Amino acid sequence: MQRIILSGIKHSGKSTVGWAIASRLGLFFADLDDLILRDAADFSSIRELFREIGADGFQKQEAESLNHFFQANEGKEFVLSLGGGTIENSLALEIMNRDDVTSYYLDADENDLFNRIIRGGIPPFLEGEDPKKKFSDLYKRRSALYRNWAFRIIDTRGKTPAEITDEIIDTVDHT
Numbered sequence: 001m002q003r004i005i006l007s008g009i010k011h012s013g014k015s016t017v018g019w020a021i022a023s024r025l026g027l028f029f030a031d032l033d034d035l036i037l038r039d040a041a042d043f044s045s046i047r048e049l050f051r052e053i054g055a056d057g058f059q060k061q062e063a064e065s066l067n068h069f070f071q072a073n074e075g076k077e078f079v080l081s082l083g084g085g086t087i088e089n090s091l092a093l094e095i096m097n098r099d100d101v102t103s104y105y106l107d108a109d110e111n112d113l114f115n116r117i118i119r120g121g122i123p124p125f126l127e128g129e130d131p132k133k134k135f136s137d138l139y140k141r142r143s144a145l146y147r148n149w150a151f152r153i154i155d156t157r158g159k160t161p162a163e164i165t166d167e168i169i170d171t172v173d174h175t
């Protein structure tokens with residue numbers, strides 16, 4: 001059974017690559033941030049929700065939405081992209097601790113990620129005096145956690161989303 005979970009720091013390509021893998025393999029694609037927004041329907045964006053309910057509230061909602069997703073899709077195949085911060089959510093990790101999923105970490109370059117992120121403005125989790133330093137600390141902390149958690153690590157440096165998609169599809173067991 002194909003149940004692929006893509007993880008990685010913000011803007012590592014989880015949604016782009018996740019959607020492409022799902023289309024190629026004929027699986028349905030879900031994005032945890034979208035599932036959260038669907039469950040917290042009063043909010044129009046993840047940024048707004050995060051600002052309103054804070055980091056702790058967001059993690060609770062994230063775990064709840066992830067739990068709903070697994071309950072609603074029992075026995076089904078899928079590609080699921082996580083949020084950038086899911087790796088620091090112990091409740092969410094507990095929910096995904098099952099042997100019918102294969103987790104991937106999209107490992108990307110720190111500067112590339114920071115530049116992609118700030119193109120859309122400074123997100124709430126980097127707000128403060130020195131967003132670059134904040135991101136650098138977050139990158140170090142989270143990349144270690146992702147490396148330790150994911151079943152497979154995909155080095156995305158210098159690769160296009162199409163190349164990354166091919167590489168992941170090559171690792172999938174087609175039996």
Ligand SMILES: Nc1ncnc2c1ncn2[C@@H]1O[C@H](COP(=O)(O)OP(=O)(O)OP(=O)(O)O)[C@@H](O)[C@H]1O
Nearest residue numbers: 009010011012013014015016017084116159160161
């Ligand atoms: N391998 C890549 N090379 C260059 N640009 C990329 C690559 N992967 C993604 N991008 C670009 O980075 C941006 C973020 O991509 P995407 O939304 O897929 O990332 P994400 O990990 O889902 O982000 P988020 O954590 O915010 O949901 C997009 O503009 C996308 O086109």
Ligand SMILES: O=C(O)C1=C[C@@H](O)[C@@H](O)[C@H](O)C1
Nearest residue numbers: 010033046050083084085125
């Ligand atoms: O990196 C983060 O901490 C986050 C990333 C987004 O995907 C959202 O899940 C939320 O804004 C938190």
Ligand SMILES: [Mg+2]
Nearest residue numbers: 014015031081
């Ligand atoms: Mg995404």
